[in-house]
Amino acid sequence: MSAITQKETGGEALFLGDIRKTYHTGTVDVPVLKGVNFEVRRGEFIGIMGSSGSGKSTLLNILGLLDKPSSGVYRLDGQAVETLSDYELTMIRNIKIGFVFQAFNLFPHLTVQENIEVPMMYAGVDIKTRHRISEEMAGKVKLAHRLDHRPTQLSGGECQRVAVARSLVNNPTFILADEPTGNLDEKTGTEIMNLFHELHRAGTTIVMVTHNPQYESEYDRVIYLRNGRKWRVIDNVNHKTEEFET
Template identity: 65%
Template sequence: MPDKEVHQSGDIVRLIDIRKTYITGDLQVPVLKGIHATVKRGEFVGFIGTSGSGKSTLLNILGMLDVPTAGQYFLEETEVSQLTDVEQATIRNRKIGFIFQSFNLFPHLSVEENIEVPMIYGRIAGRIRRKRALDLAQRVGLGHRLGHRPTQLSGGECQRIAIARALSNNPAFILADEPTGNLDEKTSDEIMKLFHELNREQGVTIVMVTHNPALGPHYDKIIRLRDGRIDETLLEWEVKKQEHAVFKEIEEQRDKAEVEINEVTQ
């Protein structure tokens, strides 16, 4: 990939034997049974699994909303799973850009204010915040929407704002939880394309957790979870091979659907 910036300064994320066991009464429910994984700087990594595979738990641990029962989580060479609450909040703020399935924008704040929220918690001065919010909104193609409320925007636009918000503190990586789950197919593609651009052109590291087996052309690496373990790790060329087949199928279906719609409207 000649157009891709690669910073070789070690792994962004390194998970070593992450285990998580929930205890309900006398019952111990192991959810993660030893996860080893790394995310390199500039990579686009997908964690894929069906519900019950432990991917939500892994997402929470990656996002430092939850701590593992055992194992180590290195974020930019720092072991973060045993930090205090305040330190974790600070790292969450500076290093992780969250993107949610249902966008989780603040409906009563304007687009600009929404983008500013992480910067406020990062204690960045108002003047700099506003400038950066404008930059980011332009980067996701919504520079003209700064004064709007999220309720005045479409789902795709909302997710773009959420992406701008996630990028506002220049995080080490973007952690996206099913980011296209609430969007229609066309918008999903656009959003995925935006992620792809951010990754390829601006070198943003992206970790995406999804149950969607349609792989897309974007991932550098796909880690498939099954029953709390890593089932298989597909590298880029393998992803390409698989997705080729899947995408062909999807596109065929879409064309067929469009033809049908055209027939109906005519």
């Protein structure tokens, strides 16, 4: 696993080519994504922004392999995923995508350590290795002293840090974060952003979906969606802004 994922920074992590998604409600077709193109390179920290109705959520589901596009190409880690079965998609989700949710989505009855270990459990990792990795990841998010606590005993910020640790355990190709600061106050939100920056500096690829423009300048690139299309890309590394017709 490590041989595949430890590719050089700068190579292609994700590629989306002309992704379209149309929902059929009765007799009316509702196009939600009308051809979205972009790629994410290894080690990049990408923000995807847009107001509600922009197609952001649908794009998130497609990126997370929870939904399939109506047409278009989606390549994850060099592999086209449109034709894969539910079983294969689940395996890829498990190993190559690290999910971080707005509402943390921790299991309240499991301890912090058990929560962190869930994706490894589904990957069939043995318990010894699970313990070793979960302790290491808890250390990374500075929760090593909280391993035996339950999520109800933690603050919101701590919960989100547990979720981040959980997203890292299978050494994924990228982390897919959905409004990770949405349920947190500003100070804690900034802390979580700093955690993502730390991971970013260590070489982790991150795609963050948000409607909050507050951290716009902190991403390598920000992709703005409007009406199911990409309309503006801000490149903070090269200090460029591109605009597209929608």
